[in-house]
Amino acid sequence: MTESSGDRSAVAPARPTLQEVAALAGVSRATVSRVVNGGSGVRAGVQAKVRQAVDALGYVPNPAARALMTRRHNAVAVVIAEPESRVFSDPFFARQLRGISRELASSAVQLVLLLVADTGDYAQVGSYLSAGHVDGVLIFSLHRDDPLPALVDRLGLAAVYGGRPGWADADSSALYVDADNIGGARTAVQHLRERGRRRIAVITGPLDQTSAVDRLRGYREAFPEADPRLLAESDFTAPGGRRAMQHLLARCPDLDAVFVCSDLMAAGALAALRESGRSVPEDVAVVGFDDLEAPELWGAPALSTVRQDIEGMGRLMARLLLTRLELSFAGRAEEAAAMRPVVTPARLVVRSSS
Amino acid sequence: MTESSGDRSAVAPARPTLQEVAALAGVSRATVSRVVNGGSGVRAGVQAKVRQAVDALGYVPNPAARALMTRRHNAVAVVIAEPESRVFSDPFFARQLRGISRELASSAVQLVLLLVADTGDYAQVGSYLSAGHVDGVLIFSLHRDDPLPALVDRLGLAAVYGGRPGWADADSSALYVDADNIGGARTAVQHLRERGRRRIAVITGPLDQTSAVDRLRGYREAFPEADPRLLAESDFTAPGGRRAMQHLLARCPDLDAVFVCSDLMAAGALAALRESGRSVPEDVAVVGFDDLEAPELWGAPALSTVRQDIEGMGRLMARLLLTRLELSFAGRAEEAAAMRPVVTPARLVVRSSS
DNA sequence: GTGAAAGCGCTAACAG
């Protein structure tokens, strides 16, 4: 009964184990383990023998067994707190994901993308994280009152946020990467004023997200006397931007500029302006935010926008998480806790729409 | 030394184990395990006690330990054999992924999206799969000579392909879900002929993919006498479609229709036609393929296209994989091997571009 | 330097 387990090998050709490599190389399991994990403290000759056996057998360590022992998974999760439909239709996420993926690839850490169903229910994500499949998590597009941060905290999972979380005041230990939303927005609106625009509308993102709030704040700093009817809240999508623009035009037909807080919404706004027979920038100047340079934005007059280095922010998030993981695994908890958020610059790029 | 392990609890609050639950409930580990896994064969009273202990302690099973024992991971990988840039810019993948994700969600199986670096090197993906992190894999957008199928085969991983793999002849056991590309393309081109078009060009996808080859074949079946100069091979991207259209117009200025083998390319083609001063459908009729209904395709004349149920295909792929996994885990290998590929219908949707 | 032994947390036979 001890040796009769070659049964399901029909379906999966029974991977070799450390044991078998050890037997073939004529050493102990411990030695093989050492070699496989870098080989420090093992004589060169023995190392060679072991490596040969590993290759001969095509041995690959079993990550489940390894994780059981080391409590590390070499995997991090990415959670985007938006329905998947948005995740895949907004190039912003794609770019950030690319940055993350590139950074992780260079560390042999696996990225696990956790998709959230349209209902916004986190049951799946929560249980995945609770199970402890991953060492840490990157969290995007957090809305106010999101339950995720509490969960992550309770689990003691290392986390880095994309965009400042709402509760992150100066003394919080939350780690995040954010663009200078306030500064970027302020510059954009100042630019419109300098161009002589006087009725500058704004289309914001959902105001339960700090990025949207901050960009609105920048607008207000640059244009404190703004008529409140010049403001429309939207949702960071192109159709949303179109609707918001339609509302603004209905309410304030005399507006002469609009600052749209994302390029995707700006694409929608441009469509609405075109449909209303207005020309850009003659009748209405437009400035976006993000600098997506996406094919979706073709054809329209080239969009002035506030550029942020999205892919770079992704890389940075990944790097921060990896560093924090490294530190806390090495037991250097204070250093890990001492890490600070990073705010990256956002600068205006003037093209033909303004 | 035996009991001094509450050390890194500073970083992660030491999850409770089966052992502790058992102790609290006053039963054995085996009993707790039974309850946690459905509880069949355990008296109701005992079950209640155990459940209570589980809740009290906030116990969550350790998946690494479980996988070590069961050899199941309750996770499947999705590999899209394209650089991530394309994965995120092509709504086709998003839709399919959504279908997959929905289907898996209802089975508590986790989806792990494996991103491929732009260089197209599979080192990362290969080692992830080799390590045996997942029970099966869904593979998309395979090109000829792709090394993945061989790897998957060697590992004995269950796989379902999105789109018929090139080597999948009738007797192969490869499982896939594909649309009726030939039929859809044939119908599209027949429609153009019936509308009186005589110089019908075609813009194909990369001809090392069966979907591209099949659509071209449908075109040829419906238009066998086509001038070879009416064919342009492209790459399933919008900019690619634009370039292809420009070439076609340069080569055959008298063309009066174009069948574009994907909506994304069609968006590019429409842009090129507009730029050349031609009107659609008066000068040139256009039919696409996919029916993306994406915001990217706004503004242009509504695109006639060949509709395929992309999300449904995704669901189907997931379902097939889950079934095959279930069967082979239950030891019903013949039934698993007897499963057949599925080809879903593709039908023409006529709008104003043709 | 290398090996022996102990277990990570769980499930699966097998007794009872």
Added chain:
DNA sequence: CTGTTAGCGCTTTCAC
């Protein structure tokens, strides 16, 4: 029905 016993494949003290 429930408990006991054996590991799954790996890392990691601790001796030698």
